[in-house]
Amino acid sequence: MKHTATPLYPLKFAPVYKEKVWGGRALETLGRDLPGDAETPIGESWELVDLATTSASGGGGGAERSAVANGPLAGQTLAQLLDAYGPKLRGDLPLTGTGGFPILLKYLDASASLSVQVHPSCAYAAAHPDAFLKSEAWYIVDCQPGAAIYKGIREGVTPDQLRAALDTHTDDAVVPLMIEVPVAPGDCHYLPSGTCHALGGGILVAEVQTPSDTTYRVYDWGRTERELHIEPALACIDFGPPNVSAFELNLRVNDHLTRLVSCEHFRLDRTTADAGFSGAAGADQPTVWMVTAGSVAVCAGDEDVTCSAGDTVLLPPNLDARFRVTENAEWIDVSFPAAETERLA
Numbered sequence: 537m538k539h540t541a542t543p544l545y546p547l548k549f550a551p552v553y554k555e556k557v558w559g560g561r562a563l564e565t566l567g568r569d570l571p572g573d574a575e576t577p578i579g580e581s582w583e584l585v586d587l588a589t590t591s592a593s594g595g596g597g598g599a600e601r602s603a604v605a606n607g608p609l610a611g612q613t614l615a616q617l618l619d620a621y622g623p624k625l626r627g628d629l630p631l632t633g634t635g636g637f638p639i640l641l642k643y644l645d646a647s648a649s650l651s652v653q654v655h656p657s658c659a660y661a662a663a664h665p666d667a668f669l670k671s672e673a674w675y676i677v678d679c680q681p682g683a684a685i686y687k688g689i690r691e692g693v694t695p696d697q698l699r700a701a702l703d704t705h706t707d708d709a710v711v712p713l714m715i716e717v718p719v720a721p722g723d724c725h726y727l728p729s730g731t732c733h734a735l736g737g738g739i740l741v742a743e744v745q746t747p748s749d750t751t752y753r754v755y756d757w758g759r760t761e762r763e764l765h766i767e768p769a770l771a772c773i774d775f776g777p778p779n780v781s782a783f784e785l786n787l788r789v790n791d792h793l794t795r796l797v798s799c800e801h802f803r804l805d806r807t808t809a810d811a812g813f814s815g816a817a818g819a820d821q822p823t824v825w826m827v828t829a830g831s832v833a834v835c836a837g838d839e840d841v842t843c844s845a846g847d848t849v850l851l852p853p854n855l856d857a858r859f860r861v862t863e864n865a866e867w868i869d870v871s872f873p874a875a876e877t878e879r880l881a
Contacts, residue, residue: 542608542609543837544621544624544625544852544855545607545609545836545837545838545839545852545855546606546834546836546839546841546849546850546851546855546857547606547607547609547849547850547851547852548604548605548606548841548847548848548850549583549584549602549603549604549605549614549848549850550602550603550604550605551568551581551582551583551848552581552582552585552600552602553570553571553578553580553581553582554578554579554580554581554582554595554596555576555577555578555579556577556578556579556580557579557648557759557762558577558579558646558647558649558650558737559577559579559580559645559646559647560577560578560579560645560646560647560648561574561576561577561578561647562645562647562678562740563581563643563645563740563846565678565740566643566677566845566846567844567845567846568581578645579644579645579646579647580642580643580644580645581642581645582595582600582602582640582641582642583602583641583642583643583826583848584602584614584640584824584850585600585601585602585614585640585641585642585747586601586602586613586614586615586618586632586636586637586640586747587599587600587601587634587636587640587747587748588634588635588636589634590749591749591751594749594750594751595749601613601614601615602614604617606839606841607839607841614636614637615635615636618631618635618636618637621852623853624852624853625822625852625853626638626822627820627821627822627853627854627872628821629821629822632747636747638746638801638872639745639746639747639801639802639824639870640744640745640746640747640748641742641743641744641745641824641826641848642742642743642745643677643740643741643742643743643846644674644735644739644740644741644743645740646735646736646737646738646740646741647737647738648737648757649734649735649736649737649757650734650735650736651734651753651754651755651756651757651759651762652686652710652714652732652733652734652753652754652755652756652757653732653733653734653751653752653753653754653769654730654731654732654733654751654754654769654772654773655669655670655672655729655730655731655748655751655752655772656668656669656670656729656730656750656752656768657729657730657772657774658729658730660730660768660771660772661729664768666750667768668748668750669729669746669748670729670745670746670748670749670750671726671727671728671729671745671746671801672727672744672745672746673724673725673726673727673743673744673745673796673797673799673802673804674724674725674727674735674741674742674743675723675724675741675742675743675744675796675826675828675868676719676720676721676722676723676724676739676740676741677721677740677741677742678721678739678740679719679720679721679738679739679740680737680738680739682718682738683718683719683737683738683739684716684717684718684719684736685716685717685719685725685733685734685735686711686714686715686716686717686733686734686736687714687715687717687725687727687731687733687777687778688715688731688732688733688774688776688777688778689713689714689715689732689773689775689776689777690712690713690714690776690777691776691777693713693775693776694775695770695773695775697713698713698754698770698773698775699766699770701713702754702755702766705755706758707757710755714732714734715777719736719739722806724784724786724796724797724804724806725780725784726778726780726784726797726799727778727780728778728780728783729746729772730772730773730774731773731778732754732769732773732774742826742828742868744802744804744868744870746801746802751765752765752769752772753765753769754766754769754770783798783799784796784797785798789805792807792809793805793807794806794808796868798873799873800873801872801873802870802871802872802873803870803871803872803873804869804870805868805869805871806867806868806869807865807866807867807869808865808866809861809864809865810861810864811830811861811862811863811865812860812861813860813861814858814861815858815859816857816858816859817834817836817851817855817857817858817859818851818852818853818854818855818856818857819851819853819871820853820854821853821871821872822851822852822853822872823850823851823869823870823871823872824848824850824851824869824870825843825848825849825851825868825869825870826847826848826867826868826870827843827844827845827846827847827849827865827866827867828845828846828866828867828868829845829864829865829866830844830845830861830862830863830864830865830866831843831844831845831861831862831865832859832860832861832862832865832867833859833860833862834849834851834857834858834859835857835858835859835860836855836856836857836858837856842862843867844863
């Protein structure tokens, strides 16, 4: 670990955009200046990422690392900061197996439905060193009327039945085997590794996940240009409805705070507050705020950082900081449970 004299402060990072066949331009509603023209389909904005490698069909192959966009550390990558600051940045959280930050945050703009897919189960990841767990939560920022997600395989469906439907390769064969869940803004869903799922069209979500992009597609809604991964997917899928009731809390803590999800990997809280509301910011572990509406000013030392709708800010642990809502705001607070030792990507 290198010595550095620059004190840490609330860190904003430059988004990393990914074109996807199912993407759109909905991130412009969060004030984003998106690359390309009005027809360029931006499906993902990687808000906080520290991956030494990505899959060719997911992140595009190679490493992907966020770079600081504000203050005296601007231009430094998250990996460089971890090397320089160590526990001052990550607290006592364990790094991933490749030395990376233990969370990955994105926005997903599903103008059309994402593929029906699964991420490696615990058993599959344990047996395949190149496969990594990806448990995730979707917070519905906005959606069109009638929008839905697909979350798990219906009770009683067997692997042979699913394989036969996938061989047929039509909506009429595949969709009835999945659990369709209508969604509305403010909903939050937890999808543990091994859950067969798809994000339906017309939905903008904030995604919080373990740091991996290992994805096995089983159906792509008639699109033929992308690879499918039927055999590894069938080896990973946990058949039946996902058992997530213990993790999806939707617990109203007080007038401002709702606990949405709490699992072994991360915790999600939603805060809503009117202009003028203020309080202490940060904790003894790193926390990340994804601001989905309004504006919040976070002050720590000499740094007064404005976080508007669409901004993501990392608050290092034990930061002596306060916040003040400058415009009626909503944000998702991503924090961590007690440090755990499970292998991540």
